[in-house]
Amino acid sequence: MNWLKRMFARRRIYGELSEEIREHLEEKVEELVANGMPRKEAAAAARREFGNVTLAEEDGREVWRWPRVENMIEDVRYGLRVLRKSPGFTAIAVLTLGLGIGANTAIFSVVNAVLFRPLPFRDPGRLVVVWHTPPQKSFPGVTKFVVSPANYLDWRGQNHVFEQMSAVGFRRFNLTGVGQPESVEGRAVSADFFSVLGVQPVLGRGFLEEEDQPERGNALVISYDFWQTHFGGSKDVLGSQIKLDDKSYEVVGVAPVKFDFPYQAKLWVPLAWTEKEQAVRGNHGYIVIARLKPEIEMKKAQSEMDTISARLAQQYPADDAGWGAVVLGLNLQMFQQVGPALLVLFGAVGFVLLIACANVANLTLAKALGRRKEIAVRRALGASRARVISLVLTETILISVIGGALALLLAHFVIEAIADFIGPQLPLAVQIGLDGWVLSFTLTISILTGFIAGLAPSWHLTKTNLNESLKQGLGKTDADSSGGRARSVFVAAEVAVSLVLLIGAGLMIRTLYLLRNANSGMDARNVLTVTLGISSEKYATVAQQNGFFNHVLQQIRALPGVEFASAVDSLPLQGGSIQPVAVEGQPVVPMADQPEVPVRLIAPGYLRVMRIPLKQGRDITEADNANARPVILVSESFARRFWPNENPIGKHVKLTFLPGEASEVVGVVGDVRLNGLSITEPVQSVYHVMAQNPETTFMRLAVRTGVPPASLTSAVTEAIHRVDADEPVVGVQTMEAVVDESIAQNRLNMILLSAFAGLALVLASIGIYGVQAYVVRQRTREVGIRVAMGAQAAEVFRLIIAQGLRLATTGIVIGLAASFSLTRLMASQLYGLSATDPWTFIGVSIVLLMVALAACFIPARRATRIDPVVALRYE
Amino acid sequence: MKNREQRDLFPGALEMMVLRTLKRQPLHGYALAQHIKRTSNDLLQIEEGSLYPALQRLLKEELVKAEWGVSSTNRRVRIYKLTAKGAKHLEHEVSRFETMLEGITRVLARGES
Numbered sequence: 011m012n013w014l015k016r017m018f019a020r021r022r023i024y025g026e027l028s029e030e031i032r033e034h035l036e037e038k039v040e041e042l043v044a045n046g047m048p049r050k051e052a053a054a055a056a057r058r059e060f061g062n063v064t065l066a067e068e069d070g071r072e073v074w075r076w077p078r079v080e081n082m083i084e085d086v087r088y089g090l091r092v093l094r095k096s097p098g099f100t101a102i103a104v105l106t107l108g109l110g111i112g113a114n115t116a117i118f119s120v121v122n123a124v125l126f127r128p129l130p131f132r133d134p135g136r137l138v139v140v141w142h143t144p145p146q147k148s149f150p151g152v153t154k155f156v157v158s159p160a161n162y163l164d165w166r167g168q169n170h171v172f173e174q175m176s177a178v179g180f181r182r183f184n185l186t187g188v189g190q191p192e193s194v195e196g197r198a199v200s201a202d203f204f205s206v207l208g209v210q211p212v213l214g215r216g217f218l219e220e221e222d223q224p225e226r227g228n229a230l231v232i233s234y235d236f237w238q239t240h241f242g243g244s245k246d247v248l249g250s251q252i253k254l255d256d257k258s259y260e261v262v263g264v265a266p267v268k269f270d271f272p273y274q275a276k277l278w279v280p281l282a283w284t285e286k287e288q289a290v291r292g293n294h295g296y297i298v299i300a301r302l303k304p305e306i307e308m309k310k311a312q313s314e315m316d317t318i319s320a321r322l323a324q325q326y327p328a329d330d331a332g333w334g335a336v337v338l339g340l341n342l343q344m345f346q347q348v349g350p351a352l353l354v355l356f357g358a359v360g361f362v363l364l365i366a367c368a369n370v371a372n373l374t375l376a377k378a379l380g381r382r383k384e385i386a387v388r389r390a391l392g393a394s395r396a397r398v399i400s401l402v403l404t405e406t407i408l409i410s411v412i413g414g415a416l417a418l419l420l421a422h423f424v425i426e427a428i429a430d431f432i433g434p435q436l437p438l439a440v441q442i443g444l445d446g447w448v449l450s451f452t453l454t455i456s457i458l459t460g461f462i463a464g465l466a467p468s469w470h471l472t473k474t475n476l477n478e479s480l481k482q483g484l485g486k487t488d489a490d491s492s493g494g495r496a497r498s499v500f501v502a503a504e505v506a507v508s509l510v511l512l513i514g515a516g517l518m519i520r521t522l523y524l525l526r527n528a529n530s531g532m533d534a535r536n537v538l539t540v541t542l543g544i545s546s547e548k549y550a551t552v553a554q555q556n557g558f559f560n561h562v563l564q565q566i567r568a569l570p571g572v573e574f575a576s577a578v579d580s581l582p583l584q585g586g587s588i589q590p591v592a593v594e595g596q597p598v599v600p601m602a603d604q605p606e607v608p609v610r611l612i613a614p615g616y617l618r619v620m621r622i623p624l625k626q627g628r629d630i631t632e633a634d635n636a637n638a639r640p641v642i643l644v645s646e647s648f649a650r651r652f653w654p655n656e657n658p659i660g661k662h663v664k665l666t667f668l669p670g671e672a673s674e675v676v677g678v679v680g681d682v683r684l685n686g687l688s689i690t691e692p693v694q695s696v697y698h699v700m701a702q703n704p705e706t707t708f709m710r711l712a713v714r715t716g717v718p719p720a721s722l723t724s725a726v727t728e729a730i731h732r733v734d735a736d737e738p739v740v741g742v743q744t745m746e747a748v749v750d751e752s753i754a755q756n757r758l759n760m761i762l763l764s765a766f767a768g769l770a771l772v773l774a775s776i777g778i779y780g781v782q783a784y785v786v787r788q789r790t791r792e793v794g795i796r797v798a799m800g801a802q803a804a805e806v807f808r809l810i811i812a813q814g815l816r817l818a819t820t821g822i823v824i825g826l827a828a829s830f831s832l833t834r835l836m837a838s839q840l841y842g843l844s845a846t847d848p849w850t851f852i853g854v855s856i857v858l859l860m861v862a863l864a865a866c867f868i869p870a871r872r873a874t875r876i877d878p879v880v881a882l883r884y885e
Numbered sequence: 886m887k888n889r890e891q892r893d894l895f896p897g898a899l900e901m902m903v904l905r906t907l908k909r910q911p912l913h914g915y916a917l918a919q920h921i922k923r924t925s926n927d928l929l930q931i932e933e934g935s936l937y938p939a940l941q942r943l944l945k946e947e948l949v950k951a952e953w954g955v956s957s958t959n960r961r962v963r964i965y966k967l968t969a970k971g972a973k974h975l976e977h978e979v980s981r982f983e984t985m986l987e988g989i990t991r992v993l994a995r996g997e998s
Contacts, residue, residue: 023941026951030914030963031937037915037960038933061932069938073945 020074027070035060065392081397085404092405099377100409103370106776107413107459109769110366112420113359115444115452119425120432121352122451123442129341130268130438132208136302137340140165140175140315142294145332148590148606154336157298159283160291161322161330165298168318171311175300176206177281178272182708183254184543184738193543193740194236196254197275198282204231204263206301207271213237214248214263217280221262227282230259234267236276254279256547271438272297291329292590292601293667299340311337328600351759354836358514358766361507363459365773368500368507370463372777374406375497376784378467385471399468406464407457414456418444421452431758466496497781498817504777505821506828508770509858513829515767516850517840518760524842525753531682532582533621534745538719539581540726541741543708544734552636555706558733562711563613565729571717576615577700577709581745582682583752586610591696592664593652594672601666607648608684608695609665611703617643617679619714620745627659627677635701640673642699645681647692663696673698686752688841712745719744759839771858774821775865782814782869793873794881803874810873814866815859822855899931899939900948901982904967904975907949913962914940940965948974 035056042052057063093100128134141154142161149155157165157177166175179198204216211231221229230252232240241247250261259279270276302311315335323330378385385398422444429442542562549555559577566575580586590604616622617629625646634641642663649658664672681692700706715722727739743751750757786793793806833845843850906912906920917940918933943949948971956962967975 026963027937027941031934033960033962034915034918034933034937037956037958037962040958059933061934063934066932066934066937069935070941073938073941 023074024071027067031060031063031067035063062392068392081400082404085401086408088401089405089408093408096377099373102776103373103409104413104416106366106369106373106773107410107456107463108416108420109773110359110363110417111410111414111452111456111459112417112424113362113766113769114455115417115421115448116424116428117352117355117359118451119421119444119448120428120442121356122445122447123440124352124432125349126447127440130209130266131340133301134341135339136304137207138172138300138302138308138311138337139340139343140298140300141336141338143334143336144606145602147332148604149588154338155333156294157296158291158294158329159288159296160326161333162296162298163288164322165315165318165335168321169311169314171303171306171314172300173303174202174206175298176200176203177296177298178203179281179296180273181279182543183277184256184545186253186256186736192738193541194254194276195274196277196279197272198280199278200281203278203299206299208301209266209269209271211263212266213245214261216263217278222280222282224282224284227280228257228259229262229280230254231263231265231278232261233265233270233276235270237264256545268441291326300337308337308339323602327602329602331600331602333602350838351755354514354839355759355762355766357832357835358511358763361511362766362770362773363455365504365507365770365777367459367463368504369773369777369780370406370409370459371466372497372500372780374402374464375467375470376780378402378471382471389472395472398472402468402471403461403464406467407460410456410460410463411453413459414452417456418449418452421448428758428762431754466500470496497784501774501777501781501817502821502824504770504774505818505858505862506825508767508774509822509825509854510829510832511763511767511770512854512858513825513833513850514836515760515764516854517833517836517843517845517847518756518763520843520847520850521839521841522753522756522760525687525756526749528683528687528842530582530687530749531622531680534749536715536717536719537619537745538713538715538722538726539741539743539745539748540711540713540730540739541708542577542711542730542737542739544737546705546707548736549707552704552706556636556701559613559700559706559709561733562730565732566711566713566726569722569725569729571715571722571725573714573716574615574618575711575713576619577613577711578616579611579706579709580684581710581712581748582620582684583686583748585685590666592666592672594662595653595656604666608693610684610695610697611700611706611709612643612697613700613709616697616712619712620682621714622682623680625678625680627675629677630697630699632701634676634699638702640670640698640702641676642673643677643679643697644675645679645693645695647681648694648696649675649678651694665696665698668698669704673702687749688753688756690841710741756839756841771861774858775861778814778818778862778865779869781817782810782866783872785813786810786869786873789873790876790881793876794878797876798878798882806874806876807870810870811863811866814862814870818859818862822858825858826851826855897978899935900943901975901978903936903939903943903965904948904971905979907965907967908972908975911964911966913954913956913964915962916956917965943971946974947971 035053038056038059039049039052042055043049047055060066129137131137140157142157144152144155146152159177162175162177166172169175177200181196181198183194183196185192185194199217201217201219201222204211209216212234214231216231217229220226232247237243237247241250247261247264252259252261254277265278302308315337319330319334323333388398388401389395425442425444432442542559544555544558546555549558563575563577566572587609588606589609590601590606591609592598592604596605612630614630614632614634617624626649627643630641630643642665644658644663652658653661658675658678661675662672663675679697682695683689684693684695700709711726713719713722713726723742727742730737730739793801793809796806796809829851830846837845902921903917906917906924912920914936915933918931918936921929921931921936940949940951943965944951947968949965950968951963951965954962954964956964
């Protein structure tokens with residue numbers, strides 16, 4: 011190849027060129043000397059005539075090059091050499107950018123996995139979730155609701171817009187027959203569930219239409235993980251029998267790796283609704299997913315569902331009046347779960363990176379000012395401005411690319427932690443990790459970061475006056491002060507940005523503190539909770555079921571260290587059943603128009619265990635059994651809503667879903683935050699009695715202890731197994747852990763935001779320190795003169811500190827202004843305080859000011875030690 | 886120091902003059918520079934140094950070739966020769982230049998009368 015030969019020939023060509031030019035000059039000198047000119051003069055004249063020797067040689071060489079590429083390679087080599095020569099600067103700059111880019115990489119990898127990566131289903135863009143929209147009168151503020159079987163079947167039968175539509179119900183099964191008895195997350199799905207998603211089992215098959223029948227519904231698909239843990243991945247698994255809730259199921263398929271849709275499912279069984287179950291219209295409990303027909307737009311689907319809903323409301327006014335439907339893309343669902351929090355974090359890491367950029371720009375500028383002479387020489391020798399700028403840019407880009415490599419390493423560790431937290435909140439397992447997209451993102455922002463960090467320094471360097479720069483060493487020049495100004499601007503900006511982040515973190519920390527100490531209406535300390543579900547095959551009658559739970563509670567109450575034990579169907583903070591009720595004194599209306607309130611099922615002593623105050627009337631007792639007249643407790647806000655000026659005791663409430671007569675209110679209890687700590691609206695709830703419920707197979711036991719609750723775990727488990735050794739005991743948790751779990755997302759956000767804000771604070775203080783140290787060096791002479799003229803150390807100290815504080819204050823003022831508008835964006839994630847909480851704003855500003863003061867301290871001290879004699883001789 | 890832009894009359898002019906000079910006889914760099922200066926009666930301000938990048942360009946385009954030899958003053962010099970391709974290129978360039986010059990001259994003459 012021609013160019014290849016040329017490359018190798020180049021060394022010779024360059025040599026010849028230099029030799030030729032040398033000969034040229036010599037010949038000229040000889041000629042001039044021959045004409046009688048003194049040799050020294052002749053040499054100068056020859057050079058004058060020739061012009062810029064180096065430039066001629068450079069230009070001559072350049073002819074043989076691909077100038078851009080090769081200049082770049084040369085710059086890179088030069089840059090690496092410069093970086094190697096100042097390892098301290100390089101290490102700090104690389105670390106700074108590494109942290110900044112690493113934080114961005116970590117958050118981006120989550121954003122990428124959750125929001126950008128297509129769902130692992132066939133043609134996922136056509137998959138939708140169809141929700142009910144409940145009547146606002148009964149469910150104020152609720153926009154999405156699960157679907158009832160009868161409505162789902164009508165939707166499925168009457169629509170013309172969906173290819174397929176599948177219902178998914180949440181089930182928890184007691185698993186026996188393989189290893190230890192345990193409780194597993196299962197889903198009951200319509201037969202076409204797997205084909206709607208376009209997911210092919212790795213082994214066996216999905217469900218057949220005939221398996222979705224009440225007598226035949228004993229087929230089972232297991233998750234890949236379940237297959238590995240319970241069957242060792244054996245191919246013989248197909249045809250195996252497994253007992254779920256004492257009913258036998260046959261394994262017909264194994265789902266693909268990582269498939270756990272929706273929400274960490276481990277196994278799937280057919281819905282197999284009986285005719286009675288199919289007819290249920292007023293009780294909602296299923297998620298409906300569907301696949302749009304090709305060519306059908308989301309809008310068309312929505313309007314079709316509106317039509318069907320209107321028709322159903324007319325046809326079944328008692329159940330369906332006011333119930334609409336909303337069609338939402340499945341990928342949008344993913345976004346809504348975690349999107350807002352992710353975006354706040356993404357903004358935060360963006361700020362951290364900006365600060366890192368400013369810091370590196372500052373460092374480079376400081377270093378570059380020391381190189382002004384070199385740059386000036388380069389310029390004098392004919393290097394163009396663009397060439398010098400590219401030289402400096404190459405250096406900062408090199409730093410940031412090396413930083414990017416470090417960032418990937420850092421991100422690798424952070425990602426795992428984030429993935430563990432965020433996984434359970436998503437409807438679908440996502441692979442959070444460093445894939446091609448993340449790598450290109452990191453590379454791109456690395457280069458961009460280096461470019462931005464190098465822009466200001468290179469600009470400053472090349473705009474300086476050549477003559478002034480060459481005279482450097484004779485004292486200060488204008489260029490110094492203008493470089494100093496740029497640095498001050500950077501530092502003020504850094505302080506401002508860190509303040510925004512710190513305020514954000516401060517708000518989150520206060521939120522968490524307020525949440526943790528919120529009055530939830532109960533006392534979570536010293537309470538142990540146990541999840542206990544029993545098989546309705548083994549305990550078929552309500553008497554047997556209640557017998558079991560009562561027996562278990564008796565055993566536990568007898569344990570040493572236990573003060574009392576009771577049971578509830580859903581623990582506070584975790585949500586639970588919401589049911590329509592008919593309230594005495596209210597107009598009689600069909601079910602669809604009835605108010606919907608949280609309904610909890612409790613055993614006697616529940617109030618005592620949870621320390622829920624009894625405000626009026628009496629607690630339920632053992633005497634309120636199946637033979638007694640049905641009674642309930644209501645919460646204060648329930649009583650206030652329905653009987654504002656009357657005595658609620660003795661009033662009646664009919665739980666519409668339950669058979670039999672209306673229950674009499676015997677007591678009024680305090681409101682409890684049943685749906686989460688951050689939901690402050692009073693919960694108008696009803697408690698009815700386990701002994702009077704027609705079927706009870708699943709309860710959460712709550713045990714108040716006089717000793718640390720976790721220490722009773724095994725004693726409680728043994729007590730349960732003394733009653734029935736086959737029942738799995740799961741979810742043994744202290745109530746405090748339940749509280750913590752309910753605010754896990756807030757905590758994760760708080761931890762991440764605090765970490766990023768902390769990082770920002772460190773970077774900003776490095777920035778302040780750097781500028782002040784530089785200022786002290788710049789003003790050495792001045793300080794020396796001052797000291798010589800009799801200035802005291804304290805005055806010098808104040809001088810330097812004051813300058814630093816001026817920077818910090820400017821930054822803080824700007825940061826406060828920015829925070830006022832930016833923190834509003836995170837208002838939805840705050841609790842108990844406003845997004846412009848004055849205490850946080852003031853407190854954080856003071857902290858930042860203190861840190862700035864500390865950062866100025868060392869340079870200021872150094873200034874006081876300046877010896878005037880040395881200082882005046884300085885440089 | 887002069888700017889590169891001011892050094893040439895127009896891009897390619899120097900190359901054209903080099904080729905024309907070499908057409909008469911092969912020369913080494915210094916002689917080439919002196920010849921161009923002398924022939925132009927020093928009307929053209931050419932930095933001698935700028936000759937070398939021009940020569941490298943011509944070498945790369947293979948319009949000239951170079952050989953080391955010994956000059957009349959007994960120096961080791963690099964002597965440039967016009968190649969066949971160079972001769973053709975020169976012809977082409979000269980005729981283009983003459984056309985251009987004629988055009989310019991006409992416009993200038995017309996403007997005067």
